[in-house]
Amino acid sequence: MKALVYHGPNQKAWEEAPDPTIQEATDAIFQIDTTTICGSDLHILKGDVPETTPGTVIGHEGVGTIVEVGAGVKNLKVGDRRVISCMTSCGVCEYCRKGLTSKCQACSFGDSWQLGHRINGTQAQYVRVPLVETSTFAIPEGVSDAEAVMCSDIFSTGFEIGVLYGDVQPGKTVICIGAGPVGLAAMKTAGLFSPTAVVAIDMDENRLAVAKAQFGATHAVNNSKDGWMDQVFDIVGKDGADVVMEAVGVPPSLEACFELVKPGGHVANIGVHGKPVSLPVEKLWTRNITITTGLVNMTTGPMMLDLIGAGKLDVKPMGTHEFKLDQFMDAYEVFGAAAKNSALKMVITK
Numbered sequence: 001m002k003a004l005v006y007h008g009p010n011q012k013a014w015e016e017a018p019d020p021t022i023q024e025a026t027d028a029i030f031q032i033d034t035t036t037i038c039g040s041d042l043h044i045l046k047g048d049v050p051e052t053t054p055g056t057v058i059g060h061e062g063v064g065t066i067v068e069v070g071a072g073v074k075n076l077k078v079g080d081r082r083v084i085s086c087m088t089s090c091g092v093c094e095y096c097r098k099g100l101t102s103k104c105q106a107c108s109f110g111d112s113w114q115l116g117h118r119i120n121g122t123q124a125q126y127v128r129v130p131l132v133e134t135s136t137f138a139i140p141e142g143v144s145d146a147e148a149v150m151c152s153d154i155f156s157t158g159f160e161i162g163v164l165y166g167d168v169q170p171g172k173t174v175i176c177i178g179a180g181p182v183g184l185a186a187m188k189t190a191g192l193f194s195p196t197a198v199v200a201i202d203m204d205e206n207r208l209a210v211a212k213a214q215f216g217a218t219h220a221v222n223n224s225k226d227g228w229m230d231q232v233f234d235i236v237g238k239d240g241a242d243v244v245m246e247a248v249g250v251p252p253s254l255e256a257c258f259e260l261v262k263p264g265g266h267v268a269n270i271g272v273h274g275k276p277v278s279l280p281v282e283k284l285w286t287r288n289i290t291i292t293t294g295l296v297n298m299t300t301g302p303m304m305l306d307l308i309g310a311g312k313l314d315v316k317p318m319g320t321h322e323f324k325l326d327q328f329m330d331a332y333e334v335f336g337a338a339a340k341n342s343a344l345k346m347v348i349t350k
Helices: 039-045 145-151 154-164 181-193 205-214 228-236 251-260 301-309 325-336
Strands: 002-006 012-016 028-035 062-069 081-084 126-129 136-138 173-177 197-202 219-222 241-246 261-269 290-292 319-324 345-349
Touching (some): 002 325, 012 325, 028 081, 028 145, 039 325, 062 126, 062 145, 081 145, 136 301, 145 154, 154 181, 154 301, 173 181, 173 228, 181 241, 197 205, 197 228, 219 228, 228 251, 241 251, 251 261, 325 345
Parallel strands (some): 173 197, 173 241, 197 219, 241 261, 261 290, 319 345
Antiparallel strands (some): 028 062, 028 126, 028 345, 062 081
């Protein structure tokens, strides 16, 4: 088969790779029908994720059709079309029973992000999915592959780690620093709870415009301009916002959240951080602030799909560019220069 293979920092190739095979009774082999690229893939390809070894097929998002099942798979069959979750989970261990499937004890590496990280992933013609019955989702009738692939990761990530952990509620004010794909997903799904304001903050004017036009932001502020924080306070009030979500993954963004959150409010960190961040606990301890972090559990994946199928959640604007699998290298060029290309998510099909 052909696959996108990581060969070490800044080295990748769309090339021949071994076909996946059944290794455990609970495995299934999928033909990949649609996949995409995540910012985490760029981190891997830069060499920022040292546990991903050269020779690994990248990718943790996909929609596929089952072509082979292991002997222990009872409820799925060849020909079934499924969303492949970015998290691999058994559904029965202590953490899975608590809904903390990102820490599934059946996964031996400390978390359940396996595909494209610890084992071969979805940016390929075929992929082996472990624990398939609890690590994939049925697709409601009428939901396209391009819509369904958005439920492999980002919409559940934005919703679970931003909206639910941030305790977004009706009538509350919400800020999201970062209007990339995950930040936009968080803003869009925040709208499910009817906040009074959703303020998008980013340095990219195009993404700010998209946030307001298509992803539920009521206001947009460019934080590359002087006085931007005063603009935000003018919108949400002098005490700050009830919920401030960080979706960038750099210290200044998270530190700004601590300035913008009101007493009794929530700071929900969604971004992937690779450097230490200063925590001004001497200022925060008297303000009754809740700070949350998290790796997505994907427990809301089926709900996201149902909302799309019912016409309650429009994810189509997230897919800005379309490619075929054999154009993967071109897709990475576009995604790697997202600001220049006004790119959000690549929709890559067989």
